[in-house]
Amino acid sequence: MCGITGWVGYDHDLSTSTVIDTMTETMACRGPDAAGTWLSPRAALGHRRLSIIDLETGDQPMTADTPNGPVTIVYSGETYNFAELRRELSGRGHRFRTSSDTEVVLHSYLEWGADLVDRLNGMFAFAIWDSRTEKLILARDRMGIKPLYYYPTADGVLFGSEPKAILANPLAEPVVGPDGLREAFTMIKTPGHAIWEGMAEVIPGTLITVDRQGLRSHTYWRLETRRHPDDLDGTVTHVRDLLDDIIGRQLVADVPRCTLLSGGLDSSALTAIAAQQLAAEGERVRSFAVDFSGQEENYQATEFRPTPDAPFVRDVAKQSQTEHADIVLDTADLADPAVRRSVISARDLPTGLGDMDLSLLLLFKAVREHSTVALSGESADEVFGGYRQFFSPVAREGTTFPWLAEFGKYADRTSSLWNESLLGSLDLRGYTADGYASAVTEIERLDGEDDLEWQMRKISYLHLTRFVRVLLDRKDRMSMAVGLEVRVPFCDHRLVEYVYNAPWAFKNYDGREKSLLRGATRDVLPRSVADRVKSPYPSTQDESYATALREQAGDLLGTPNHPVFDLVDSDRLSTLVGRADNPSMFGRMGLERTLDLAVWFDLYRPAIKIN
Template identity: 30%
Template sequence: MCGFAGKLSWTRDPAAGSVQKMSEHLRHRGPDDVGLVEMEHLALGHRRLSIIDLSPNAKQPMTSADGRFVLVYNGEVYNFIELRQELRRLGVNFRSSSDTEVVLYAYIFWGSQCLKRFNGMFALAIWDSREKELFLARDRFGKKPLYYYHHRDGVTFASELTALLADEEIPRRVSLEAINCYLSLGYILAPMTIYQDIYKLESATCLTISQAHRTPSKARYWNYADYFRVKSAEKEETIADNILTLLEQATERRLISDVPVGAFLSGGLDSSSVVSLMKRHHPETLHTFSVGFEEETYNELPDADRAAAWINTSHHSLMCRGGKDGRLIDEAIAAYDEPFADNSLIPMVAVSRLAANYVKVVLSGDGADEIFAGYLTYKADKYYSYARYLPDFVKRFMTSMGESQQKAHGKLNWAYKQKQFFYGTLHDPDEAHYLWRLIFNPEERLGILGSQYRDLVYDSDPFHIFQRYYQEVKDLKGLDRHLYVDAMTWLPDDILVKVDRATMASSIEARCPFLDVELVEYAASVPANLKLKGLRPKYILKRALQNVLPQFILDKAKSGFNAPTGAWLGRVGVDEFKAFNQYVFLKKVPEWLN
């Protein structure tokens, strides 16, 4: 895991000083080493977090033996050993044992098609000095970030937005469209960022720009939708066995490391399955980490402790008191480079800080809910098929009844869920699924932004992006459609952003076995009724794990990873609340906007 930055200029000398400054803003992503190269047209900077091959031979930027190609790369390609053997047969003499060198020569021999061979997480930039061509790419689900700004004279790019903005030539114009998206969803959908003309490269996408073709050309190299279209005809038992085999292989791949590996453990199905499978291949001391809260409805420490005892790990936990720990809030805010309202970022930052005391790599259970239909929203989609036939006046009445009930300080109460659900039933199935997670509806956003922004609020409604993805799977039905769209939106732009920024803030690498490409592609082929069987979420995954995990984990109700921010604010007195508002709006907001 690392961070990189670069600046391409066709008419001026490369701005090595600017790239060095950008690289400094990525120190947390790579505290072990720093590299900078300056060439005709291009300067590249790299910050290294040494995980595989700790020697200087794996240093970046990495140049090919003939000097033609230069690579900067962030992530891990887990099948690099197999690819190395194939490349050796093609005549490559490797100078290191790193996956970085494998990535470089895979591109040299196979061009952009190499991306289809990679099983891992990555963002990369490769410069071809002979063709004067820059190639950028991001992994299938966007686990590793990549931002870029295209200008008349070239392109500037970096692993984080804060690093990109260290280049003083890049304008900072806040995007009202992005603000509209943020107020709708709590995160900003790719390719947008909070700034106009600065973009995130989308997941499973590569971008090419050359001296001959100075307008960037983008292409998607992997289409998740294709794997939903051919359904497995295997028996349920065979499917369950195959899922377990693939998950175990995915977990084993992610144990490859030259530094200590641990895991996040909440005591739920997803993280417990990963840790149990790790233990099979990691019989020595295995460090696991969890975070809890004083608020009982949010606190999963007892579940994590019980799971850790059953699996036999060296378990470490902490109590997150975000309402009393201003430093933690500041750290959480600093870890994210644009507006982000998923409050689980706070405990994620805290548990990452804890893990960094023991390991450099952690495995997590992220991705299982999106792949195997674990969220309550998928149940809501099933209820929708019945509730949609209610008269509209009943739906509106039930929505207003939910609005009239004050949201509790515990996790989302029934009244709030009622409001979201019946508001969704007033719309078509695709929009209803989008609305389950909506924060502010258009009229509420107008109340925040002002009526002068009516056209913007409606014309740039983020559902338009969701519609585009739904259109890509118009031949699919029901759950498969929603799983695909969530994997193109919610997963890369909320869940994986949270995981990457929180762990990298503490200079540790997170790996997600459930997002292994072989497992994901196979899971897409599993019939939808085996993922959500009746109203039983993740049915086939639980079936696969029935001989791996004890019944108390298999039967545990899903509990979302959220922070009790409502309770924290609810305990604040009037004077403290005023002080908090002054701190946020007079001190922090100007800092964030600047």
């Protein structure tokens, strides 16, 4: 897992440029083990390495010399089928000098050109500079697990794993326009949008080609509607077969591995299967869970989180005999302004999830002290239908993004601190409506598909192409900020395609959420976990955290000229800070968003263009 960046300029001589060093250094956290750059007259490439496979000889940028000139790659991610591809390429006459998956991807390009992406199974973002044709190829994995951004220039392009790498180049200006703010204030993740003016995100499943004629985009994969081939029993069996294969592939590493265990169905199934597979090799799985000081003893059930995680975590750790550790955080950890600053610096955006981002960063930081690779249950809810909006009549009958149909009223409350004039000019409802209308045009309806099945297909598609990308981006940024590689087995495109096209009746055949996953893994799960009602990622219930937020917001009010008050109504913030009681969940979220925005302004000095 690494960070990549580069600059192609057809009217520049980049062979002596030092800017690429600055761009590369912005991603030191993504690759703490090594750094490298490669220069040529028309292209400069940079790489930061987190060593996972082939620790000794896998450094980048990596070049293959050909009779007509060098071909150079910078690569981030993991190709899980690289061993099979290596054998095939060896049979075709290719010779390898390393045991890394990066070299396999490079030789795959030499053999198949841009069509190599069709053969890759994994999470990846890479750039290949082909000096034979002076052409740049940018590629991103099918589900968008690994990030990749680009910024067209007058004579070429800048690119990077994160916006900060691009913004380090003087050609890129840190400007955020109306659509950027709309993206920041909604939860829809419009494909290709990068918040910053002039910058774009490579859409998952897409290749970008840059040459002297300009920039072209090619979609090599998209989520397609197909007829499901199996009955219910066959579907449950095939899901388990896929999970066994996927998890086995993703356990491969030359560094310590672990699982992230919450005690929910997703992470527990993942941990149990991994433990079963490693036990056959005489190994134990290491598992980690996050918790908060005093949370279990003083837990208050809520509509969203009916049960604490800890008892279920213990049940899984005991049954699967994992080597388990709880990462217990207290309010001082969460309320530390330095932690918030690290979160915003990692994300490049003030679009976080409050203490859930802060605790995730701290969890990953603690895990990194013991492991370099972690497997996560992220995206199982989107794949198998785990969220409450999959079952909500409001979401099913709505004509907007299902999570907004279900929770939009709560989002409205958290936006109550924004300036009225700002909200009026942004027209977030209109932007969301346009985004929804555009998204549903991408979906194909099967002949004979009834109205319920069609509505559930739309809900599934929107989660898999919009909502999940918010969470995957969060996961990537928080983990890479501390040099931890987090793998997401449930995002394997074979599983996503198969389950997406399974009938909705299969997905809740037992009257519960995620029936297919439960049925496929019940044999390895404690009964308590198999029967547990879904509970989202945990959030602290300690009232002293909200008190700390109010104190920090009060300090912010002491600097009335801070640019955050171009977006936030200072009088409304002052009223919230001055209340005698602790704020509601929504008031707390408003405080968190305000503090995030303030840190973002301090770090990035963005120029805001509202009109």
